[in-house]
Amino acid sequence: MIKKLLSIVAASLVSFVLMVNASFAEPVLLKVPVWFPTTLPALGTSPAWVAKHINAIGGDLTMKTYEPKKLVPPKEMLEAVSKGQVNAGYTTPGYNMGKLGDKGAIFSAVPFGPDAPEFLAWVYYGNGRKLWQKTYDDAGFNVQSIPCGIIAPETSGWFSKEIKKPKDLKGLRMRFFGLGARVMEKLGVATSQLPGGEIVPALQKGAIDATEFSMPAIDKRLGINKILKYNYFPGWHQPATLFDLIVNKDTWNNKMSSGQRTIVELACRAVMADALAMGESMQFDTMKENAAAGTINKYWSVKMLATFKKQWDIVVGEMIA
Known part of the structure; x- marks a missing residue:
């Protein structure tokens, strides 16, 4: 009972902090072109899931996804976000190997590499996320990377x-x-x-x-x-493939409040579980069909x-x- 009460109190405090922070924040709309049609399970539904849950909060932060080629061509997304032509995008570093080098692909998928739990452990509790961001920084891109999706093994x-x-x-x-x-x-x-x-x-x-x-x-x-x-x-x-939400750094650092940034971080963490579970749940029925x-x-x-x-x-x- 005590643990339950503590959990309720902790959740209430987090909600209060976010609401107070949001009350002093300017409205921000993240316009997010995506690499993948949002009808594709796990692969494309993840950014739509994040947008749905961010918008459900009803605060000063909203997010809208745009199907491939509707706002900017997928191959131009990284530069467009970096230059502020759009303030966000949904991608995976491996699609930008020509701009990020081989290091970019490491943060998407590694042949014979880690499975999903091991990959996430490295990203969140190892040095993975820091190196991920450094890859964008070293290549001269003005973007903040938020890990924001994962899928289990693919067909080879x-x-x-x-x-x-x-x-x-x-x-x-x-x-x-x-x-x-x-x-x-x-x-x-x-x-x-x-x-x-x-x-x-x-x-x-x-x-x-x-x-x-x-x-x-x-x-x-x-x-x-x-x-x-x-x-x-x-x-x-x-063996596992990671995706990220990239946000223009000027938007992330100067236009978004700490509460708004926290909401994005939490939504992206949550979609990891949803995408992984969705993908795993569908494979064997599909293969039978x-x-x-x-x-x-x-x-x-x-x-x-x-x-x-x-x-x-x-x-x-x-x-x-």
């Missing part, structure tokens, strides 16, 4: 044929994300990092032969399973995993040389 490839040995990959043109693309390139795959909405058209036109994008439930929303038969899950390349419709779900063989790991070790050596 949709193919038109079974991949039994490394040479089966050679010569393929494949959409592939982040540092995992470096591994595939070592095996003779020509990789490209297409946005989700361009994958199916590229497959239909024959511009690419294979792809990975996200978890089976998300890939199904795009229709990838209707074109390619073999699905390799779970993926070695993205896909199998019934003709998809062949596969695990990578021990030999293939060893091949990927060997090439990843080579990539790591090149990165730190």
Whole structure:
């Protein structure tokens, strides 16, 4: 009973502090263009979830999401937020490797790296978040990064044929994300990092032969399973994938009150649990449905995993040389 009362008192104090702080704050509307359609479960629903719960508070802070290309093109989002053309955006550092370097991809997903709990432990209670922010700062971007979404293992490839040995990959043109693309390139795959909405058209036109994008439930929303038969899950390349809300630093530091910043931080922490649970809850039903419709779900063989790991070790050596 005492613990319960203390919890109630603590919650009341937090609410009081936030309300008092908000009463002295100027209204702030975060306009958030997103990389992913908000209809995509976990991947796209996270920023919409954050906006919904921030707006439900009914204070001086509100948030509105904009579908891809509606406010700024996804590939221009980082610069637009940094310059103050928009005051916020929802992305993942791996999509900005060309601007942040290899370090950017580390804060999205690491091949053969940490799973979701370990990744979050490092971000929140290790030095991860500090290094994450430093990556943006060192690259000269005027943005504040707030970790704001996570998904569990992704599919590591949709193919038109079974991949039994490394040479089966050679010569393929494949959409592939982040540092995992470096591994595939070592095996003779020509990789490209297409946005989700361009994958199916590229497959239909024959511009690419294979792809990975996200978890089976998300890939199904795009229709990838209707074109390619073999699905390799779970993926070695993205055991977990992190996303962030980026806010223009002038907005974050000078226009937002500490209470408003706290609300954003808490909403982004909360969506971590929602996104992870949502993603995990959908995978196996989706894979069963896909199998019934003709998809062949596969695990990578021990030999293939060893091949990927060997090439990843080579990539790591090149990165730190």
